[in-house]
Amino acid sequence: MNKLAALLSTLVLLTACGKQESASTTPAPAATPAAEQAAAPATEGAAAAPAEQAATDQAAIAAPAETVSELDDAPAPAEQQQASTTQPALKLGGAASGPATSAKYKEGANYQKIVPAQPTNAGPGKVEVAEVFWYGCGHCFALDPAIESWRGKNKPAYVEFVRVPAMWNEGTRLHARVFYTAELLGKLDELHSLIFREIHVTGNQLNSVDKIAAFFQQHGVNKDEFTKAFSSFAVESKLQRADFLNKRYRIQSVPTVVVNGKYSTDVSTAGGESQLFGLIDELAAHEHGG
Numbered sequence: 001m002n003k004l005a006a007l008l009s010t011l012v013l014l015t016a017c018g019k020q021e022s023a024s025t026t027p028a029p030a031a032t033p034a035a036e037q038a039a040a041p042a043t044e045g046a047a048a049a050p051a052e053q054a055a056t057d058q059a060a061i062a063a064p065a066e067t068v069s070e071l072d073d074a075p076a077p078a079e080q081q082q083a084s085t086t087q088p089a090l091k092l093g094g095a096a097s098g099p100a101t102s103a104k105y106k107e108g109a110n111y112q113k114i115v116p117a118q119p120t121n122a123g124p125g126k127v128e129v130a131e132v133f134w135y136g137c138g139h140c141f142a143l144d145p146a147i148e149s150w151r152g153k154n155k156p157a158y159v160e161f162v163r164v165p166a167m168w169n170e171g172t173r174l175h176a177r178v179f180y181t182a183e184l185l186g187k188l189d190e191l192h193s194l195i196f197r198e199i200h201v202t203g204n205q206l207n208s209v210d211k212i213a214a215f216f217q218q219h220g221v222n223k224d225e226f227t228k229a230f231s232s233f234a235v236e237s238k239l240q241r242a243d244f245l246n247k248r249y250r251i252q253s254v255p256t257v258v259v260n261g262k263y264s265t266d267v268s269t270a271g272g273e274s275q276l277f278g279l280i281d282e283l284a285a286h287e288h289g290g
Helices: 002-012 019-025 050-056 138-154 170-184 188-202 209-218 223-230 233-249 273-288
Strands: 127-133 159-165 256-259 263-265
Touching: 127 138, 127 233, 127 273, 138 188, 138 273, 159 170, 159 233, 170 188, 170 209, 170 223, 170 233, 209 223, 223 233, 256 273, 263 273
Parallel strands: 127 159
Antiparallel strands: 127 256, 256 263
16 A cells, blocks of 8 residues: 555656657557557566656657648648548537636646547537546556546536547557457446556556456456457447547647547646646536536
8 A cells, every 4th residue: 555655646746648758668569459460669668667657757748739630640731631521420519619718727728729629429418528548657547536536426417528548559559459348348447447557556567468368357258258359340440439539639648638529638737636627627518508
């Protein structure tokens, strides 16, 4: 308990895991299904202790926003930026206009507009709040208890909360596959926090299919059931959509919170953890017409 408390205390001092940092610190998977065979460069210290992970994570990078295509990882010229029309099942938000009269939160200081506004899956009369995260990020691990508390006790009824895994490289993509496999198996509520703990407390980086399969077996999923879900078309489809959203949101660090496909913020930008949830609620209320 003392080690865990020390770890959490260290993590709270930090604010985000940067995209470039995850590329240099994330271990590449030892083996992946056919669709995930393009391995990332191997790195040293893949099984670093939780305290080392916290020390490695730095503040979010201040890189200029990329303009991205759904079909191409390479940035496109700014004048070519367009809203995607290839996601017919998603509801495309209107023009983003924040609560300009807010005395506490200001656009450009505490949150950024996403232009153009991006698709959501929120139902009629609902506002989507999405957390973009990575299981290997110590800051996401530190924020997760507060996210869970807000989601369970304080979230407005009209808010639909979703998680979108980061998709920067093969390490983050492997953990995204873990997330969607747990979801497909109906085990996500049970395993989500345990996956964080397995990585950041136990020290098992879940950086190979064998390690991931063993973890699922420890929690009641037989190997055949796991293998079928892990490489399923349903999981592949969710990974493609997560990749699409990461690009369209121009995610450079995690955890990042996106409100209704229109506004993005994080702990540091909002001014702290409690301010983050106040800002989320205010932006969501604005979107809901309150």
